[in-house]
Amino acid sequence: MMRRLITLLTATFFVCTAMLANEEYNMTLEKGDTEGYTTELPYGNISFKLVDYNNYNRVLVTIENTTPSMAFLIFKHSEGEKTLKKNKPKIEFEKTYPGSKGERSVYGCKELNRPIVSIIPQEKQVLFTLDVSATSDTKLELPIYLAKYDPKKLIKKGPGNITYKILSQDILNFNITIKTWSEDDPEYVSTKSAVEKYVQSVETAEFCTNKRHVPSLTQQKLPYQERKDSLVNVIKTIIGNHSEWFSTDKPHVKYSELLTLLNTVDLNEHTRDCGKHNTTPPPPRCGYCSLSSQQIYHQLDDIYQQLRTGKLKKDAALKKAQALNACYQKHKKSRKDPNYTEKISRFYSRIVSY
Numbered sequence: 181m182m183r184r185l186i187t188l189l190t191a192t193f194f195v196c197t198a199m200l201a202n203e204e205y206n207m208t209l210e211k212g213d214t215e216g217y218t219t220e221l222p223y224g225n226i227s228f229k230l231v232d233y234n235n236y237n238r239v240l241v242t243i244e245n246t247t248p249s250m251a252f253l254i255f256k257h258s259e260g261e262k263t264l265k266k267n268k269p270k271i272e273f274e275k276t277y278p279g280s281k282g283e284r285s286v287y288g289c290k291e292l293n294r295p296i297v298s299i300i301p302q303e304k305q306v307l308f309t310l311d312v313s314a315t316s317d318t319k320l321e322l323p324i325y326l327a328k329y330d331p332k333k334l335i336k337k338g339p340g341n342i343t344y345k346i347l348s349q350d351i352l353n354f355n356i357t358i359k360t361w362s363e364d365d366p367e368y369v370s371t372k373s374a375v376e377k378y379v380q381s382v383e384t385a386e387f388c389t390n391k392r393h394v395p396s397l398t399q400q401k402l403p404y405q406e407r408k409d410s411l412v413n414v415i416k417t418i419i420g421n422h423s424e425w426f427s428t429d430k431p432h433v434k435y436s437e438l439l440t441l442l443n444t445v446d447l448n449e450h451t452r453d454c455g456k457h458n459t460t461p462p463p464p465r466c467g468y469c470s471l472s473s474q475q476i477y478h479q480l481d482d483i484y485q486q487l488r489t490g491k492l493k494k495d496a497a498l499k500k501a502q503a504l505n506a507c508y509q510k511h512k513k514s515r516k517d518p519n520y521t522e523k524i525s526r527f528y529s530r531i532v533s534y
Contacts (some may be wrong), residue, residue: 202351209312210359211424216240223247223326223522224299230312230358232426237312237358241291241320244304252299253325253344254307256292260285270343274328277346286328287323287351290300298339300331312358320354328400343489361431371415373492375438378407382445388454389467408442415439444496449503473517473524476508480527487534494534501531 207217209230216229227242244250253271263282264271273284291308299305312318327344334342363369387400415435419425425432448467468476483501486492505528508516 202353203485204353204355206355208355208357208359209340211237211361219354221350223250224252226322226352227454228354228356228429232424233310233313237314237360239310239312239320239356241307241310242304243298243299243307243324247301247326249301249328249331251301251329251344252297252346253286253327253346254292254299254323255288255325255397256290256295257287257288258285259288267296268340269296271296271327272343274347276344277348278319282502286319286346286349288324289322291320300329300334310356312356314358314360318356318358320356322354323350324350326350331418361429363434367418368431371411371418371435372438374414375411375441378404378411379441379445382447382450385447385450386454387447388456389451390453390457391458393454397451404447407447412439412442415442440491440493444492446500449500466503466507468504471504471507472510473508473520475513476504476526477520477523479504480524481529484527484531484534487531497531497534502526504528 205219207228209217209228210234211230213234215229216227218225218227224246225244227244229240229242231238241491243252243254246521259267261273261282264286271286273279273281277284279307293308297305297307310318310320326348327346329342329344361368382404385404387397389397393400415438419435422431426434427433446467451467468479471479480501483497483504484494487494487497505524508524
């Protein structure tokens with residue numbers, strides 16, 4: 181009775197796999213997706229998961245045998261029947277397998293990293309990792325052979341000393357699409373646009389320094405400072421919500437560039453007396469005129485250190501340094517501190533020549 185049941189099960193699987201031969205499956209894998217993609221077949225499951233390996237995209241391919249009594253065989257190289265019989269384990273074809281005896285063969289899967297893989301019932305194995313492209317689909321052909329074997333001999337002699345008899349062939353074709361982050365990502369496009377509009381609005385803004393101006397200088401700057409703080413918070417939240425991003429990953433780099441751009445915005449560079457509150461033309465002033473010699477020196481020092489560490493680009497650093505140096509040079513002699521004149525000149529020269 182048991183033998184008849186096994187024969188019936190074998191015949192059922194043979195018919196199912198024959199119907200599924202050369203099936204094609206399309207999938208889209210996304211970085212950070214913990215579930216991946218699984219193809220459920222009558223005899224088992226094949227799973228695909230996108231993993232990050234030194235910033236390269238690779239797909240982990242896993243196979244699971246859900247049959248009660250048959251093994252899966254996957255070969256690295258295409259081989260004929262005569263060669264297969266000489267291998268260990270010994271591979272034969274069941275009499276019912278299509279083709280002439282002695283002339284039958286198996287197809288290989290070049291991605292396999294060993295000559296043959298056998299997966300027994302209820303076993304799950306990682307087959308290999310597959311290099312994939314983010315710019316074009318990756319195609320994988322996976323020939324699977326269902327075979328019968330003697331479980332008792334497998335336990336007694338080991339997998340290399342038994343005989344497998346191939347019952348059927350199932351060639352599966354997978355088209356793998358990788359969904360990765362790009363600068364066309366809607367969230368990034370929206371955030372970048374908001375940052376650029378803010379920077380542009382500051383470039384055209386002017387804040388009056390005259391004490392008689394209404395609203396006050398602090399109130400004039402407040403909406404711009406609040407907008408800047410809001411954008412910084414939005415960007416930091418986006419980065420924080422993607423813990424899977426490494427600092428070297430493209431999305432992390434691009435959002436960090438937006439943060440750097442925001443941090444270069446200095447509202448003090450856009451302050452002046454609007455001239456509407458005096459009967460005589462006001463003397464030229466800038467946002468740094470209220471700074472002492474020591475404060476100007478410390479700001480130049482900070483700019484130089486940011487330039488060296490890459491936190492500030494050369495153009496932005498030079499612009500701020502020129503404004504600070506020009507302001508100091510215009511100071512009255514009585515306001516200049518001789519202890520800092522040489523230091524200011526030295527750091528300004530370093531920034532200009534960096």
